[in-house]
Amino acid sequence: MIEKTAKDIIESIYQAINNREIEQAMQWVDDDCMYEDVNFSKTFQGKEAVKHLFQESCDNAPNDFKFVVDEITTGDPLKVGVLWHVELDNIPIPNGRGVSFYRISETTGKLIFARDIVEPPLKPGKLSFVIIRLVTPLIKTLLKQDSNPPKTQLILSKLLWFLAGTYIYILLCSSPNFxxxxxxVWAVQPETIKEVISESINFFFVLPILNILGISVMKSPIVHPAIEAQFNFAEAWIFMFLPLLLADKRVRDFPKVALWSVAMFLTNVFLLPYMAFRFKQPNLEKREEPQKGILERIFGWTGLIVGITAIIWLFIGRPEFGDLSQRINYFITQLQSSRVVIAFAVDLVLFAIFQIVLMGAVIPPKNPQRPLRFIPFFGLAFWLIL
Incomplete structure (x- = not known):
């Protein structure tokens, strides 16, 4: 029978952690404790692993960084839930709230299981419901069984599904420096969020160019021109994919506009699964010349102008960031350290491949414009315009 309740034990652990008394806290941790912190991809199994977690938390936080218990349950002597927040010098930290569940071993009277859930830095709010509405029909369509395509295409489909999973795991979900x-994304830093938001505000260079022209409706956030150029070049490219996706008749009854809408923000998170799904569809018996109109030309000209602007911006945009060699060196440094920059670089490579596949499927073999598919970005722009 335990001498202390779960509430008493957890409050003792919190107090010891706040006092940086790790050994004091560990006396209440069971040898077989399983500690889950959703900030980490792995579970901390065993007393030594939990001690290492506590020690790292204390070593990497200033002494006036404290956990403050807001509410704690009292109804069960072996289980307890805690609402808490963190403070720095008695000042609550933004996005510093959390909720935890703890279970005490009935035999040892020590902590046997814990799970910490921290307030996420990204809060999409009502946008999350919009994303759900957009993604739901896509998922339903992807899960449908289709008629039997050729074996080679099934292999390609499986390969693309594998690449989609690899892309999502490595670029979005894998642990830092693993x-x-x-x-x-589950441990994104505030400065990364700020950079992504700033890039989005400067979408298609509209705001920076307005500021240059003396129109100050809103001040453009300062972003390194190399990163700004990469972001807008990638966005211009995926922007031009909409008419191409609509012209591809191999996939029918599919929410392509919804797919393209989310791909504008999450690029190959959705485009890769679509391409995998596409290869499971039967080949068209007859390929018809697509009819291009004003919509295609608007998308082509817009993408082309933004793409050229991105290249020019890389060279001369925001002159305070130095000459071209300095910009290239900065970009290379970011390519070795920033997952966002790496993700966009991978996106550009995949866009080039998907452009070849989709334009090859849409443009008949004897059409003189067919070789344009092998010219990354500009081939798609010229095909839409011509």
């Missing part, structure tokens, strides 16, 4: 440098 495979790639930089942080995953």
């Amino acid at each position: 495979i790639l440098p930089g942080e995953p």
Whole structure:
């Protein structure tokens, strides 16, 4: 029978951690404790692993960094839930709230299981419901069984599904510095969020160019021109994919506009699965010349102008960032440290491959414009315009 309740034990652990008394806290941790912190991809199994977690938490936080218990349950002597927040010098930290569940061993009277859930830095709010509405029909369509395509295409489909999973795991979910440098989405840093938001505000260079022209509706956030150029070049490319996706008749009854809409923000998170799904569809018996109109030309000209602007911006945009060699060196450094920059670089490579596949499927073999598919970005722009 335990001498202390779960509430007493957890409060003792919190107090010891706040006092940086790790050994004091560990006396209440069971040898077989399983500690889950959703900030980490792995579970901390065993007393030594939990001690290492506590020690790292204390070593990497200033002394006036404290956990403050807001509410704690009292109804069960072996289980307890805690609402808490963190403070720095008695000042609550933004996005510093959390909720935890703890279970005490009935035999040892020590902590046997814990799970910490921390307030996420990204809060999409109502946008999350919009994303769900967009993604739901896509998922339903992807899960449908289709007629039997050729074996080679089934292999390609499986390969693309594998690449999609690899892309999502490595670029978005893998632990920091495990495979790639930089942080995953579940541990994204505030400065990364700020950079992504700034790039989005400067979408298609509209705001920076307005500021240059003396129109100050809103001040453009300062972003390194190399990163700004990469972001907008990638966005211009995926922007031009909409008419191409609509012209591809191999996939029918599919929410392509919804797919393209989310791909504008999450690029190959959705485009890769679509291409995998596409290869499971039967080949068209007859390929018809697509009819291009004003919509295609608008998308082509817009993408082309933004793409050229991105290249020019890389060279001369925001002159305070130095000459071209300095910009290239900075970009290379970011390519070795920023997961966002790496992700966009991978996107550009995949866009080039998908452009070849989709334009090859849409443009008939004897059409003189067919070789344009092998010219990354500009081939798609010229095909839409011509």
